[in-house]
Amino acid sequence: MSFPLYAPAEEHEMLRETVRALADEKIAPRAAAADENEEFPWEVYKDLVAADLQAVHIPEAYGGAGADALATVIVIEEVARACASSSLIPAVNKLGTVPLLLSASEDLKQRYLRPVAAGEAMFSYALSEPEAGSDAAAMKTRAERDGDHYVLNGTKMWITNAGVSEYYTVMAVTHPSAGARGISAFVVEKDDEGVSFGPKEKKLGIKGSPTRQVILENVRIPESRMIGEPGTGFKTALATLDHTRITIAAQALGIAQGALDHAIGYVKERKQFGKRIADFQGLQFMVADMAMKLEAARQLTYAAAAKSELAMNGTPVKDLTFFSSAAKCAASDAAMEITTDAVQLLGGYGYTRDFPVERMMRDAKITQIYEGTNQIQRMVMARQLLK
Numbered sequence: 001m002s003f004p005l006y007a008p009a010e011e012h013e014m015l016r017e018t019v020r021a022l023a024d025e026k027i028a029p030r031a032a033a034a035d036e037n038e039e040f041p042w043e044v045y046k047d048l049v050a051a052d053l054q055a056v057h058i059p060e061a062y063g064g065a066g067a068d069a070l071a072t073v074i075v076i077e078e079v080a081r082a083c084a085s086s087s088l089i090p091a092v093n094k095l096g097t098v099p100l101l102l103s104a105s106e107d108l109k110q111r112y113l114r115p116v117a118a119g120e121a122m123f124s125y126a127l128s129e130p131e132a133g134s135d136a137a138a139m140k141t142r143a144e145r146d147g148d149h150y151v152l153n154g155t156k157m158w159i160t161n162a163g164v165s166e167y168y169t170v171m172a173v174t175h176p177s178a179g180a181r182g183i184s185a186f187v188v189e190k191d192d193e194g195v196s197f198g199p200k201e202k203k204l205g206i207k208g209s210p211t212r213q214v215i216l217e218n219v220r221i222p223e224s225r226m227i228g229e230p231g232t233g234f235k236t237a238l239a240t241l242d243h244t245r246i247t248i249a250a251q252a253l254g255i256a257q258g259a260l261d262h263a264i265g266y267v268k269e270r271k272q273f274g275k276r277i278a279d280f281q282g283l284q285f286m287v288a289d290m291a292m293k294l295e296a297a298r299q300l301t302y303a304a305a306a307k308s309e310l311a312m313n314g315t316p317v318k319d320l321t322f323f324s325s326a327a328k329c330a331a332s333d334a335a336m337e338i339t340t341d342a343v344q345l346l347g348g349y350g351y352t353r354d355f356p357v358e359r360m361m362r363d364a365k366i367t368q369i370y371e372g373t374n375q376i377q378r379m380v381m382a383r384q385l386l387k
Protein backbone atom coordinates (compact mmCIF):
# COMPACT_ATOMS: atom_id res chain seq x y z
CA MET A 1 0.00 0.00 0.00
CA SER A 2 1.39 3.44 -0.81
CA PHE A 3 0.66 6.61 1.12
CA PRO A 4 1.06 10.20 0.01
CA LEU A 5 4.48 11.58 0.78
CA TYR A 6 4.44 14.67 2.94
CA ALA A 7 8.15 14.80 3.62
CA PRO A 8 10.96 14.92 1.07
CA ALA A 9 12.56 11.56 0.29
CA GLU A 10 16.32 11.08 0.04
CA GLU A 11 16.09 11.76 -3.72
CA HIS A 12 14.37 15.08 -3.02
CA GLU A 13 17.17 16.13 -0.68
CA MET A 14 19.79 15.10 -3.23
CA LEU A 15 18.00 17.21 -5.82
CA ARG A 16 17.97 20.12 -3.36
CA GLU A 17 21.75 19.85 -2.92
CA THR A 18 22.30 19.83 -6.69
CA VAL A 19 20.10 22.88 -7.27
CA ARG A 20 21.54 24.74 -4.28
CA ALA A 21 25.09 24.21 -5.55
CA LEU A 22 24.15 25.51 -9.00
CA ALA A 23 22.23 28.44 -7.47
CA ASP A 24 25.09 29.43 -5.16
CA GLU A 25 27.69 29.17 -7.90
CA LYS A 26 25.90 30.47 -10.98
CA ILE A 27 22.57 32.12 -10.10
CA ALA A 28 23.22 34.15 -6.92
CA PRO A 29 26.19 36.06 -8.42
CA ARG A 30 23.96 37.27 -11.29
CA ALA A 31 20.86 38.12 -9.24
CA ALA A 32 21.71 41.74 -8.40
CA ALA A 33 22.52 42.55 -12.04
CA ALA A 34 19.27 40.98 -13.31
CA ASP A 35 17.42 43.22 -10.82
CA GLU A 36 19.49 46.35 -11.45
CA ASN A 37 19.45 46.10 -15.26
CA GLU A 38 15.91 44.70 -15.46
CA GLU A 39 17.18 42.06 -17.90
CA PHE A 40 15.97 38.51 -18.31
CA PRO A 41 18.80 36.26 -17.03
CA TRP A 42 19.55 34.33 -20.24
CA GLU A 43 22.80 32.95 -18.81
CA VAL A 44 20.85 31.48 -15.89
CA TYR A 45 18.34 30.02 -18.34
CA LYS A 46 21.18 28.32 -20.22
CA ASP A 47 22.61 26.95 -16.96
CA LEU A 48 19.19 25.63 -15.90
CA VAL A 49 18.75 23.98 -19.30
CA ALA A 50 22.24 22.44 -19.10
CA ALA A 51 21.27 20.94 -15.73
CA ASP A 52 17.80 19.96 -17.05
CA LEU A 53 16.11 22.11 -14.39
CA GLN A 54 14.10 24.59 -16.51
CA ALA A 55 10.88 22.56 -16.54
CA VAL A 56 11.41 19.47 -14.39
CA HIS A 57 7.68 18.75 -14.06
CA ILE A 58 7.22 17.67 -17.70
CA PRO A 59 6.56 13.92 -17.83
CA GLU A 60 9.02 11.55 -19.46
CA ALA A 61 6.41 10.77 -22.14
CA TYR A 62 7.02 14.30 -23.47
CA GLY A 63 10.78 14.27 -23.14
CA GLY A 64 10.87 15.73 -19.61
CA ALA A 65 12.48 14.73 -16.34
CA GLY A 66 9.11 13.63 -14.92
CA ALA A 67 9.78 15.19 -11.52
CA ASP A 68 6.93 15.03 -9.00
CA ALA A 69 5.26 18.14 -7.57
CA LEU A 70 7.43 18.15 -4.44
CA ALA A 71 10.64 17.92 -6.49
CA THR A 72 9.39 20.81 -8.63
CA VAL A 73 8.72 22.83 -5.46
CA ILE A 74 12.25 22.13 -4.25
CA VAL A 75 13.79 23.26 -7.56
CA ILE A 76 11.82 26.53 -7.52
CA GLU A 77 12.54 27.07 -3.82
CA GLU A 78 16.29 26.68 -4.25
CA VAL A 79 16.48 28.88 -7.35
CA ALA A 80 14.36 31.55 -5.59
CA ARG A 81 16.67 31.45 -2.57
CA ALA A 82 19.29 32.94 -4.91
CA CYS A 83 17.16 34.88 -7.41
CA ALA A 84 13.37 35.22 -7.45
CA SER A 85 13.32 36.39 -11.09
CA SER A 86 15.18 33.25 -12.19
CA SER A 87 12.79 31.01 -10.23
CA LEU A 88 10.05 32.15 -12.59
CA ILE A 89 11.72 30.10 -15.33
CA PRO A 90 10.70 26.69 -13.86
CA ALA A 91 7.59 28.17 -12.21
CA VAL A 92 6.10 29.81 -15.31
CA ASN A 93 7.06 26.90 -17.53
CA LYS A 94 4.86 24.85 -15.20
CA LEU A 95 2.09 27.47 -15.14
CA GLY A 96 1.97 27.65 -18.94
CA THR A 97 2.02 23.91 -19.52
CA VAL A 98 -0.25 22.51 -16.77
CA PRO A 99 -3.34 23.48 -18.83
CA LEU A 100 -2.02 21.17 -21.57
CA LEU A 101 -1.15 18.39 -19.13
CA LEU A 102 -4.65 18.57 -17.65
CA SER A 103 -6.77 19.03 -20.75
CA ALA A 104 -4.99 19.02 -24.12
CA SER A 105 -5.10 16.41 -26.87
CA GLU A 106 -2.16 14.04 -27.11
CA ASP A 107 -1.08 15.74 -30.36
CA LEU A 108 -0.96 19.15 -28.72
CA LYS A 109 0.99 17.78 -25.75
CA GLN A 110 3.55 16.08 -27.97
CA ARG A 111 3.97 19.15 -30.12
CA TYR A 112 4.29 21.81 -27.41
CA LEU A 113 5.68 20.10 -24.31
CA ARG A 114 8.75 18.58 -25.98
CA PRO A 115 10.42 21.90 -26.91
CA VAL A 116 9.92 23.13 -23.32
CA ALA A 117 11.41 19.93 -21.90
CA ALA A 118 14.35 20.30 -24.31
CA GLY A 119 14.98 23.90 -23.25
CA GLU A 120 14.19 25.21 -26.73
CA ALA A 121 11.11 27.20 -25.70
CA MET A 122 9.41 28.68 -22.65
CA PHE A 123 5.67 28.74 -21.98
CA SER A 124 3.64 31.58 -20.43
CA TYR A 125 0.08 31.74 -19.12
CA ALA A 126 -2.26 34.51 -20.25
CA LEU A 127 -5.43 34.82 -18.19
CA SER A 128 -5.45 38.39 -16.77
CA GLU A 129 -6.58 41.46 -18.66
CA PRO A 130 -6.49 45.20 -17.93
CA GLU A 131 -10.12 45.13 -16.71
CA ALA A 132 -10.24 41.52 -15.52
CA GLY A 133 -7.80 40.64 -12.72
CA SER A 134 -9.34 39.05 -9.64
CA ASP A 135 -12.56 38.73 -11.66
CA ALA A 136 -10.78 36.88 -14.46
CA ALA A 137 -14.04 35.49 -15.90
CA ALA A 138 -14.93 39.06 -16.92
CA MET A 139 -12.30 38.82 -19.69
CA LYS A 140 -13.04 40.43 -23.05
CA THR A 141 -10.52 38.71 -25.33
CA ARG A 142 -12.55 37.03 -28.07
CA ALA A 143 -11.87 33.91 -30.12
CA GLU A 144 -14.28 33.74 -33.02
CA ARG A 145 -14.69 30.67 -35.13
CA ASP A 146 -13.88 30.99 -38.82
CA GLY A 147 -14.19 27.63 -40.62
CA ASP A 148 -11.65 25.30 -39.01
CA HIS A 149 -9.78 28.22 -37.45
CA TYR A 150 -10.27 30.66 -34.56
CA VAL A 151 -9.48 34.37 -34.79
CA LEU A 152 -8.30 35.94 -31.52
CA ASN A 153 -8.58 39.61 -30.59
CA GLY A 154 -7.85 41.24 -27.23
CA THR A 155 -5.19 42.31 -24.75
CA LYS A 156 -3.78 40.10 -22.01
CA MET A 157 -2.14 42.01 -19.16
CA TRP A 158 0.72 41.27 -16.73
CA ILE A 159 1.98 38.24 -18.57
CA THR A 160 5.11 36.87 -16.92
CA ASN A 161 8.01 36.19 -19.29
CA ALA A 162 6.01 37.63 -22.21
CA GLY A 163 8.31 38.17 -25.14
CA VAL A 164 10.87 35.62 -23.96
CA SER A 165 8.38 32.73 -24.09
CA GLU A 166 7.70 31.07 -27.44
CA TYR A 167 4.30 29.72 -26.39
CA TYR A 168 1.28 31.09 -24.51
CA THR A 169 -1.77 29.46 -23.02
CA VAL A 170 -4.41 32.08 -23.79
CA MET A 171 -7.91 32.08 -22.33
CA ALA A 172 -10.51 33.73 -24.59
CA VAL A 173 -14.28 34.02 -24.87
CA THR A 174 -15.76 31.74 -27.52
CA HIS A 175 -19.42 31.93 -26.41
CA PRO A 176 -20.12 35.43 -24.99
CA SER A 177 -23.56 34.58 -23.55
CA ALA A 178 -22.28 31.60 -21.53
CA GLY A 179 -20.21 33.49 -18.92
CA ALA A 180 -17.34 31.47 -17.45
CA ARG A 181 -18.60 28.43 -19.42
CA GLY A 182 -18.07 30.40 -22.63
CA ILE A 183 -14.30 30.67 -22.18
CA SER A 184 -11.90 28.39 -24.06
CA ALA A 185 -8.14 27.90 -23.83
CA PHE A 186 -5.71 28.00 -26.77
CA VAL A 187 -2.02 27.67 -27.51
CA VAL A 188 -0.75 30.84 -29.16
CA GLU A 189 2.77 31.10 -30.55
CA LYS A 190 4.94 34.20 -30.25
CA ASP A 191 5.46 34.13 -34.02
CA ASP A 192 1.76 33.85 -34.94
CA GLU A 193 0.82 36.78 -37.15
CA GLY A 194 -0.93 39.49 -35.12
CA VAL A 195 0.82 38.74 -31.80
CA SER A 196 2.74 41.64 -30.25
CA PHE A 197 3.90 42.67 -26.79
CA GLY A 198 3.52 45.84 -24.74
CA PRO A 199 6.51 47.56 -23.13
CA LYS A 200 8.04 45.97 -20.02
CA GLU A 201 6.12 46.98 -16.89
CA LYS A 202 8.26 49.05 -14.50
CA LYS A 203 7.99 46.94 -11.37
CA LEU A 204 8.93 47.00 -7.68
CA GLY A 205 10.55 43.57 -7.82
CA ILE A 206 11.17 40.43 -9.91
CA LYS A 207 12.71 42.90 -12.34
CA GLY A 208 14.68 40.22 -14.17
CA SER A 209 11.43 38.65 -15.33
CA PRO A 210 9.71 40.68 -18.06
CA THR A 211 6.01 41.37 -17.42
CA ARG A 212 4.24 42.62 -20.55
CA GLN A 213 0.92 42.80 -22.27
CA VAL A 214 0.26 40.19 -24.93
CA ILE A 215 -1.68 41.95 -27.68
CA LEU A 216 -3.71 39.79 -30.04
CA GLU A 217 -4.88 41.39 -33.30
CA ASN A 218 -6.71 39.07 -35.69
CA VAL A 219 -4.51 36.13 -34.66
CA ARG A 220 -5.74 33.24 -36.82
CA ILE A 221 -4.92 29.81 -35.42
CA PRO A 222 -6.13 26.30 -36.33
CA GLU A 223 -8.90 24.85 -34.15
CA SER A 224 -6.51 22.03 -33.21
CA ARG A 225 -4.74 24.56 -30.97
CA MET A 226 -7.72 24.63 -28.61
CA ILE A 227 -6.84 23.05 -25.25
CA GLY A 228 -9.68 20.68 -24.35
CA GLU A 229 -13.29 21.17 -25.41
CA PRO A 230 -14.92 24.51 -26.25
CA GLY A 231 -16.12 26.25 -23.09
CA THR A 232 -13.77 24.40 -20.72
CA GLY A 233 -10.99 27.02 -20.71
CA PHE A 234 -11.91 28.73 -17.46
CA LYS A 235 -12.29 25.42 -15.67
CA THR A 236 -8.84 24.42 -16.92
CA ALA A 237 -7.43 27.81 -15.90
CA LEU A 238 -8.68 27.37 -12.31
CA ALA A 239 -7.66 23.71 -12.12
CA THR A 240 -4.18 24.79 -13.21
CA LEU A 241 -3.96 27.28 -10.34
CA ASP A 242 -4.72 24.47 -7.87
CA HIS A 243 -1.34 23.02 -8.88
CA THR A 244 0.67 26.16 -9.56
CA ARG A 245 -0.22 28.27 -6.52
CA ILE A 246 1.97 25.72 -4.76
CA THR A 247 4.88 26.80 -6.96
CA ILE A 248 4.33 30.43 -5.93
CA ALA A 249 4.42 29.22 -2.33
CA ALA A 250 7.75 27.57 -3.22
CA GLN A 251 9.05 30.81 -4.67
CA ALA A 252 8.03 32.65 -1.48
CA LEU A 253 9.76 30.02 0.69
CA GLY A 254 12.96 30.37 -1.31
CA ILE A 255 12.98 34.17 -1.13
CA ALA A 256 12.35 34.01 2.64
CA GLN A 257 15.06 31.38 3.16
CA GLY A 258 17.55 33.50 1.23
CA ALA A 259 16.77 36.52 3.42
CA LEU A 260 16.87 34.52 6.65
CA ASP A 261 20.21 32.90 5.78
CA HIS A 262 21.71 36.25 4.94
CA ALA A 263 20.38 37.90 8.11
CA ILE A 264 21.68 35.07 10.33
CA GLY A 265 25.14 35.40 8.79
CA TYR A 266 25.06 39.14 9.34
CA VAL A 267 23.92 39.25 12.98
CA LYS A 268 26.68 36.78 13.91
CA GLU A 269 29.32 39.15 12.48
CA ARG A 270 28.02 42.63 13.21
CA LYS A 271 29.11 44.12 16.54
CA GLN A 272 27.46 46.97 18.47
CA PHE A 273 27.79 47.89 22.15
CA GLY A 274 30.92 45.74 22.23
CA LYS A 275 29.22 42.46 21.31
CA ARG A 276 27.72 40.53 18.42
CA ILE A 277 24.20 41.81 17.73
CA ALA A 278 23.18 38.09 17.65
CA ASP A 279 23.73 38.16 21.44
CA PHE A 280 20.82 40.56 21.97
CA GLN A 281 17.74 38.62 22.96
CA GLY A 282 15.47 41.04 21.07
CA LEU A 283 17.12 39.93 17.82
CA GLN A 284 17.28 36.26 18.84
CA PHE A 285 13.49 36.25 19.21
CA MET A 286 13.13 37.85 15.78
CA VAL A 287 15.34 35.18 14.18
CA ALA A 288 13.43 32.40 15.95
CA ASP A 289 10.07 33.79 14.78
CA MET A 290 11.32 34.14 11.20
CA ALA A 291 12.51 30.52 11.09
CA MET A 292 9.33 29.27 12.78
CA LYS A 293 7.02 31.00 10.27
CA LEU A 294 9.14 29.79 7.38
CA GLU A 295 9.15 26.16 8.51
CA ALA A 296 5.37 26.18 9.14
CA ALA A 297 4.77 27.54 5.63
CA ARG A 298 7.22 25.01 4.17
CA GLN A 299 5.46 22.03 5.74
CA LEU A 300 2.07 23.27 4.49
CA THR A 301 3.54 23.75 1.00
CA TYR A 302 5.03 20.25 0.95
CA ALA A 303 1.71 18.77 2.09
CA ALA A 304 -0.02 20.71 -0.71
CA ALA A 305 2.58 19.43 -3.20
CA ALA A 306 1.89 15.84 -2.14
CA LYS A 307 -1.82 16.42 -2.78
CA SER A 308 -1.06 18.04 -6.16
CA GLU A 309 0.98 15.01 -7.17
CA LEU A 310 -1.85 12.64 -6.23
CA ALA A 311 -4.37 14.72 -8.17
CA MET A 312 -2.11 14.93 -11.25
CA ASN A 313 -1.97 11.15 -11.22
CA GLY A 314 -5.74 10.88 -11.29
CA THR A 315 -6.65 10.43 -7.60
CA PRO A 316 -9.47 12.81 -6.63
CA VAL A 317 -8.21 15.11 -3.84
CA LYS A 318 -11.12 16.98 -2.26
CA ASP A 319 -9.04 19.53 -0.38
CA LEU A 320 -6.42 20.34 -3.04
CA THR A 321 -7.99 23.75 -3.74
CA PHE A 322 -7.92 24.63 -0.03
CA PHE A 323 -4.37 23.40 0.45
CA SER A 324 -2.92 25.17 -2.59
CA SER A 325 -4.56 28.49 -1.61
CA ALA A 326 -3.52 28.06 2.02
CA ALA A 327 0.09 27.24 1.06
CA LYS A 328 0.36 30.21 -1.31
CA CYS A 329 -1.22 32.58 1.19
CA ALA A 330 0.76 31.37 4.24
CA ALA A 331 4.10 31.21 2.42
CA SER A 332 3.76 34.60 0.75
CA ASP A 333 2.60 36.35 3.94
CA ALA A 334 5.49 34.68 5.80
CA ALA A 335 7.95 35.73 3.07
CA MET A 336 6.81 39.36 3.30
CA GLU A 337 7.26 39.38 7.08
CA ILE A 338 10.57 37.50 7.03
CA THR A 339 12.17 39.62 4.32
CA THR A 340 11.01 42.84 6.04
CA ASP A 341 12.54 41.60 9.31
CA ALA A 342 15.74 40.63 7.48
CA VAL A 343 16.10 44.22 6.29
CA GLN A 344 15.54 45.32 9.90
CA LEU A 345 18.24 42.97 11.18
CA LEU A 346 20.78 44.53 8.82
CA GLY A 347 19.84 48.05 9.94
CA GLY A 348 20.86 50.82 7.52
CA TYR A 349 22.93 48.38 5.45
CA GLY A 350 19.82 46.29 4.85
CA TYR A 351 18.19 49.28 3.20
CA THR A 352 20.88 49.50 0.51
CA ARG A 353 21.47 47.55 -2.66
CA ASP A 354 24.91 46.57 -1.36
CA PHE A 355 23.13 43.68 0.37
CA PRO A 356 20.54 41.34 -1.18
CA VAL A 357 17.83 41.57 1.49
CA GLU A 358 16.18 44.74 0.15
CA ARG A 359 15.82 43.00 -3.24
CA MET A 360 14.34 39.96 -1.51
CA MET A 361 11.85 42.19 0.34
CA ARG A 362 10.78 43.79 -2.97
CA ASP A 363 10.62 40.40 -4.68
CA ALA A 364 8.56 38.87 -1.85
CA LYS A 365 5.72 41.37 -2.37
CA ILE A 366 4.64 39.92 -5.70
CA THR A 367 3.98 36.52 -4.15
CA GLN A 368 1.08 38.09 -2.22
CA ILE A 369 -0.39 39.42 -5.48
CA TYR A 370 -0.09 37.08 -8.45
CA GLU A 371 -1.92 33.82 -9.17
CA GLY A 372 -4.71 35.46 -7.16
CA THR A 373 -4.16 38.07 -4.47
CA ASN A 374 -4.13 36.87 -0.89
CA GLN A 375 -7.60 38.37 -0.45
CA ILE A 376 -8.75 36.06 -3.25
CA GLN A 377 -6.94 33.10 -1.62
CA ARG A 378 -8.85 33.79 1.60
CA MET A 379 -12.10 33.92 -0.39
CA VAL A 380 -11.23 30.59 -2.02
CA MET A 381 -10.42 28.99 1.35
CA ALA A 382 -13.59 30.35 2.98
CA ARG A 383 -15.70 29.08 0.06
CA GLN A 384 -14.22 25.60 0.51
CA LEU A 385 -14.92 25.69 4.25
CA LEU A 386 -18.45 27.09 4.07
CA LYS A 387 -19.88 25.29 1.04
Ligand SMILES: Cc1cc2nc3c(=O)[nH]c(=O)nc-3n(C[C@H](O)[C@H](O)[C@H](O)COP(=O)(O)OP(=O)(O)OC[C@H]3O[C@@H](n4cnc5c(N)ncnc54)[C@H](O)[C@@H]3O)c2cc1C
Nearest residue numbers: 125126127128133134158159160211370371372373375376
Ligand atom coordinates in the same frame (compact mmCIF):
# COMPACT_ATOMS: atom_id res chain seq x y z
C1 LIG B 1 4.38 41.05 -11.84
C2 LIG B 1 3.07 40.38 -12.18
C3 LIG B 1 3.08 39.20 -12.91
C4 LIG B 1 1.87 38.60 -13.27
N1 LIG B 1 1.88 37.47 -14.06
C5 LIG B 1 0.72 37.01 -14.59
C6 LIG B 1 0.72 35.99 -15.58
O1 LIG B 1 1.77 35.45 -15.95
N2 LIG B 1 -0.47 35.60 -16.13
C7 LIG B 1 -1.64 36.16 -15.76
O2 LIG B 1 -2.67 35.78 -16.30
N3 LIG B 1 -1.69 37.12 -14.79
C8 LIG B 1 -0.54 37.57 -14.21
N4 LIG B 1 -0.55 38.57 -13.27
C9 LIG B 1 -1.83 39.15 -12.89
C10 LIG B 1 -2.20 38.91 -11.45
O3 LIG B 1 -2.63 37.60 -11.28
C11 LIG B 1 -3.26 39.97 -11.07
O4 LIG B 1 -2.57 41.20 -10.95
C12 LIG B 1 -4.01 39.64 -9.82
O5 LIG B 1 -4.82 38.52 -10.01
C13 LIG B 1 -4.86 40.80 -9.32
O6 LIG B 1 -5.61 41.38 -10.34
P1 LIG B 1 -5.59 42.99 -10.51
O7 LIG B 1 -4.16 43.39 -10.59
O8 LIG B 1 -6.46 43.34 -11.65
O9 LIG B 1 -6.17 43.56 -9.17
P2 LIG B 1 -7.71 43.75 -8.78
O10 LIG B 1 -8.47 42.51 -9.09
O11 LIG B 1 -8.19 45.04 -9.37
O12 LIG B 1 -7.59 43.89 -7.21
C14 LIG B 1 -7.29 45.14 -6.54
C15 LIG B 1 -7.43 44.90 -5.04
O13 LIG B 1 -8.80 44.53 -4.75
C16 LIG B 1 -8.82 43.29 -4.04
N5 LIG B 1 -10.03 42.55 -4.42
C17 LIG B 1 -10.52 42.33 -5.67
N6 LIG B 1 -11.64 41.61 -5.61
C18 LIG B 1 -11.88 41.37 -4.30
C19 LIG B 1 -12.89 40.68 -3.56
N7 LIG B 1 -13.90 40.06 -4.18
N8 LIG B 1 -12.82 40.66 -2.21
C20 LIG B 1 -11.79 41.27 -1.56
N9 LIG B 1 -10.80 41.93 -2.19
C21 LIG B 1 -10.86 41.98 -3.54
C22 LIG B 1 -7.55 42.57 -4.45
O14 LIG B 1 -7.17 41.60 -3.49
C23 LIG B 1 -6.58 43.74 -4.51
O15 LIG B 1 -6.11 44.03 -3.22
C24 LIG B 1 0.65 39.16 -12.85
C25 LIG B 1 0.66 40.34 -12.08
C26 LIG B 1 1.84 40.95 -11.77
C27 LIG B 1 1.82 42.25 -10.99
